[in-house]
Amino acid sequence: MSEQKINEKIYVGEINTLAIYRDSEPGMYLISEDKEEVLLPNAYVTNDMELGSFIDVFIYTDSEDRLVATTLEPYLYVNEFAYLEVVDTAAFGAFVDIGLPKDILVPKNKQRSIFHKGHKKVLKMILDEKTDRLIATEKYTLEKDIKGLKEKDEVEILVYSKTPLGYKVIVDDLYDGMIYHTEIFEKVYFGDRKRAYVKKIRDDDKLDISLQEIGNKVKDDKVLEVLKQKGGSLPFTYKSDAEDIKNTFGVSKKSFKASLTKLLNEEKIVLEETGIKIK
Structure with missing residues (x-):
């Protein structure tokens, strides 16, 4: 209450x-x-x-x-975005599950792509101007004038598309953003909602986004934490493959090497020819 x-x-x-x-x-x-x-x-x-x-x-x-x-909470509120499952289709549109007993309509004229039952789409929920009914739309535009955000700010993102450069995201249900492939060190999927950070506000009114806090290096204890989880030793050195490092520790090779050096200086780990282990 x-x-x-x-x-x-x-x-x-x-x-x-x-x-x-x-x-x-x-x-x-x-x-x-x-x-x-x-x-x-x-x-x-x-x-x-x-x-x-x-x-x-x-x-x-x-x-x-x-x-x-x-008293139930839907997956999204009006003017918000979510990754919604198509539960039925008809000549006039498709219906998507929003977490309530009643599914909502995506009218045919609000669709950009083909809708099939069981598929998921990133959609925006809006009020229909003519009927005042809740509907969902795939034909949305994001705000161009970025207000109230500055670099390093924490934001909420929704992953909605993949490009050769990286993943396109909707930032705070308002703005267009991009996370570059070279800066992703974890699994990312369409429809993911994540906390992230504004890396740069570009001249074209789009945002470069980072999944890591800006200005803070990946914590050195990340390597130590994974080592403990894996029994205290792992076959990794300064020369290990960048992709293997990313898959195991969730960090870039540059961050891994910096962490390794710090942990060695603090005498928390031992570096051997074939790998590292907790001291």
Whole structure:
């Protein structure tokens, strides 16, 4: 239960804080400050819900365009992006799972690619301008004017495409960004949501993104941690293959060599002809 002030009005596709107003056979009715009501069906009513108390709910519309409240959290809110599974297709569009009992429509005119059941797509959830229904779209544009971000800032990214240079990402559900292949030291998949960092704000209003914190070298204890996990010794030296280092330690060869030197100077490991081991 929330203790904050209730919403002035009800917003579809968002979390709303509403007051429990009255009980009924199909469920409890919730009310906003401007006296707009919405049903919370019995499936979501719990014993601790009391008349007059506040509750946080997500608002969507049912098949008859009536407002409905749920205590379930969807995979995304209005104007946000997510990697959604196609659960059905029709001549007029496709339906995707957003984590609620009701799937939402991706109209045919909002599709860029071919939709097949079982496939996943990076989509944006929006309110249809004509019907006020929640729909998803593949035809989205990202903001060009980058505001409130600076280099080294922590951001949230969604991986949505792969190019010869790297992976394209949506930054904070607003901006276009890129993580270069040469700077990726972990597994990356379409639809991944990750914390990342702004490496550079480019002149073309796009962002270069890093999965590692800017200005901080990979921690030296990463090598030590992996060594402990692998029994205390591994067949790696300064001459080891960069790809093998990346796959085992999740760091670049440059970072690995720097870590190795530091750990040797601190006498935490021993370097032998065939590998390294904990001292």
